[in-house]
Amino acid sequence: MVTGYPVGQLPAERAGVTLNSEILSILSDRGADFTHFVDISGLAGELNRGYPGAILIGMVLSRGYVRKIMDTPDYVERMVRSCEIHMDEFQLKEVGTDRLADELTDRLAERGHEAFSQSEGNLTETGLYSEGTRTSPLPHKTIALMAGLGWIGKNNLLVTREFGSAVSMCTVLTDAPLDTVRRSPAESLCGSCETCIDACLPGALKGRAWEAGIPRDEMLDVDRCVTCLRCMALCPWTVRYAAG
Numbered sequence: 001m002v003t004g005y006p007v008g009q010l011p012a013e014r015a016g017v018t019l020n021s022e023i024l025s026i027l028s029d030r031g032a033d034f035t036h037f038v039d040i041s042g043l044a045g046e047l048n049r050g051y052p053g054a055i056l057i058g059m060v061l062s063r064g065y066v067r068k069i070m071d072t073p074d075y076v077e078r079m080v081r082s083c084e085i086h087m088d089e090f091q092l093k094e095v096g097t098d099r100l101a102d103e104l105t106d107r108l109a110e111r112g113h114e115a116f117s118q119s120e121g122n123l124t125e126t127g128l129y130s131e132g133t134r135t136s137p138l139p140h141k142t143i144a145l146m147a148g149l150g151w152i153g154k155n156n157l158l159v160t161r162e163f164g165s166a167v168s169m170c171t172v173l174t175d176a177p178l179d180t181v182r183r184s185p186a187e188s189l190c191g192s193c194e195t196c197i198d199a200c201l202p203g204a205l206k207g208r209a210w211e212a213g214i215p216r217d218e219m220l221d222v223d224r225c226v227t228c229l230r231c232m233a234l235c236p237w238t239v240r241y242a243a244g
């Protein structure tokens, strides 16, 4: 269980700690593997839409699942052919993190706080997800970097030391009085590794190293991506996690 703030601080000492710990226990009781509280007040208005804080909710993909993708080059195709793709662990955890974000948003609103769920459903419903460009105003990855979780790899995904890219995430934007952090992106540990590029059979990944402000389309050709999960599963950091 990863928390977003120092352990051992008496709640009375810090306004909002209580709310942090309450949210932490609600989310972990309901299946979240990690939760972070991030200060997004410094971002441009079109990104944070006036919300000062964000709650990042994450679920870790199981080692067995990652190994299955590693050992089955056409894993997603097989799941589609056998009409089992709805049982795919990443899909189920994507629905899971989105559901937690929607529920938390309702709980915060009941407590009188402004809150906005960045679940795929709510982003689409509110017209904030552009199907044309396949973009949302404030991607979960941006918030994950500000939480200090890791770096953006050449696979254009969040890579963490602990789980590699084997995570599903969702976020809630809010004005609730939270104790938050704002960190700079971790240094990339991709180095000269190009495993994800070699694993991307349709050639959607362009082999660029990520740097702040780089346009997504210089990292990834979204029209070529076949969402095969290989760039996520075959990253050496994900493989190391899956090896246990």
Ligand code: B12
Pocket (backbone or CB within 6 Å): 093, 094, 097, 118, 120, 134, 135, 136, 137, 138, 139, 140, 141, 142, 143, 145, 152, 155, 156, 157, 158, 159, 164, 165, 166, 167, 168, 169, 170, 210, 212, 213, 214, 215, 216, 219, 220, 222, 225, 226, 227, 228, 229, 230, 231, 232
């Ligand atoms: C649209 C979308 C897609 C599209 C387009 C890809 C894309 N990344 O845009 C398609 C369908 C191609 C796709 C594919 C996949 N996706 Co997708 N996708 C999304 C979605 C819904 C929106 C992303 C978005 O807004 N993109 C716009 C661009 C600009 O942002 P971005 O690339 O996500 O992130 C960039 C910014 O964060 C920027 N950045 C970082 N710091 C900062 C700071 C500032 C100030 C700024 C301005 C920018 C910035 O750098 C990042 C890299 O370019 C997100 C969920 C979400 N709401 O975030 C999931 C998500 C990114 N996808 C995810 C995954 C796992 C995948 C797949 C592996 C799924 C699969 N079945 O294969 C593939 C991998 C593709 C790849 N290598 O990137 C995960 C990523 C988890 C992780 N470890 O990072 C997410 C977070 C969903 C989840 N539930 O966890 N996806």
